[in-house]
Amino acid sequence: MENSALEKVASQVRRDIVRMVSAVNSGHPGGSLGCADFLSFLYFEQMNFNAESFSMDGIGEDLFFLSNGHISPVWYSVLARAGYFPVAELGTFRKLSSRLQGHPSTDKKLPGIRMASGSLGQGLSVAAGAAQVKKLNGDNGIVYTLHGDGELQEGQIWEAAMYAAANNVDNLIATIDYNGRQIDGDVEDVLSLGNLAQKWQAFGWEVLEMDGHNFADIREKMTTAKSMCGKGKPVVIIMKTEMGQGVDYMMGSHKWHGVAPNPEQLSAALAQLEESLGDY
């Protein structure tokens, strides 16, 4: 896909995000906006999947697990825009009886979601298990995950990191949303991750670094990551992003992690984001 086309997808996804969270005055716009480019690329160029007839088992498909479930708005928007369910359904986000729960769930049967997430740190284990079963089934699909950088403070992530390397789970590509922010402030101040690349390398992973807002770089690194699959090691991509990317007053701070824009703020945000594919 042309970079210009990907930019149009990501712009519409950003509009969806701010409209969804503003409509219910809740949700997490900051990290969602920061991952809009990455998830747009993943679903519109990188992954092989069947959106029209979603199957839980995803045999023969690539799989994606969102481990930092609080950025559900970006995932819901991308899933809808990729054809998993009608975009009009984005208007039900966080409302009673909606399939678009505050954090992703499987119980309402929203196509595209294979595992609940929200309580942090669990997605890498799940992905490693799904990846091992793909191997057992002779399925060449790749398993992708996304994690927050703050989420890496959870111990289970490192249990899974140790396991995946020790067991040569080499059909697994994990991405870290390295925006340096979490609810209480900068990750560096709350609980420093230290040298993150060295940590993953020491755990036995292939490590790539990527600019999460540059489609040329995303394409290059994701292509490299895919080419590393099947060679004995899991792959992690440390993706530099800006929380709130695309909405000027949300950038450069942790304050929009979990706060929704009011109607005036929403107007200001929408003025900065092209309605490229039509609002829901």
Added chain:
Amino acid sequence: MEFEILGNKDTRSGFGEGLAELGRTNPNVVALCADLTGSLKMDAFQKEQPERFFQAGIAEANMIGLAAGMTIGGKIPYTGTFANFSTGRVYDQIRQSVAYSQKNVKICASHAGLTLGEDGATHQILEDIGMMRMLPNMTVIVPADFNQTKQATIAIAEHNGPVYLRFGRPVMPIFVKPDAKFVIGKADVLTEGTDVTIIACGHLVWKSIEALAILKEKGISAELINMHTIKPLDAAAILKSVSKTGCVVTAEEHMMNGGLGEAVSQVLSRELPCPQEYVAVNDSFGESGTPMELMTKYGIDTQDVVNAAMKAIARKG
């Protein structure tokens, strides 16, 4: 009211045999263990199905997540570790990735309760039934002996959904027939009686069988139900029996809070209020000792079932 003792074995060995048999008969069954393969008797499966056995190391949270992920693609994962590390340590992982996500994971928990013995209270979980039966979508099974544990291990592969299977370490008499059919949610009425209903699970079923003989000497006719499935609970079996006997004793190797007794009382308080006595551990941690010493000290032994039955009958007035 004679029970034939068919042998003496530990329930965990029933799990190991059942799992090995599943390995041979069901290609979708996979097994995971957190560094307790020998204790869980998973060696046979590991040896016979090496490509379907996953050693997670001492990392139980990751093991539960792996198992949840392995259901995607059609596998039926059985996780094995001690009951303490199968539940309390990984409650949030089970809650989100297994129960809420409705994944077909079988959480198989050995060394449950006091009868783990000498290792002491750090390892003697008495709260696990309560934690697991509180989770929506979770089925909770506590088989009574070696044969029943083997049968339950095999039966739960045919049930699509999360299951907690609880068993233990001590060698106990076997009384369930080797060819008995295990039906999830269908209680086994072991003896018919008219004076009191005894509802037991796990090792307390055998203790209750021993109590029957003592009660009989006292001229008391007790009806004994093996409630191997705590959830979904066979309410019909409870009501049918208690409507005849008018009082009930529940017996379990678990905390009184949250256990079988509480589940039974939920049924009876609404449908058929009657005297109920609880044979269970009363708000206390365990300690080191032999399994049988501990059962006596903590009030979940044969004589405790007898005393509870006498008390329940007396309360009928």
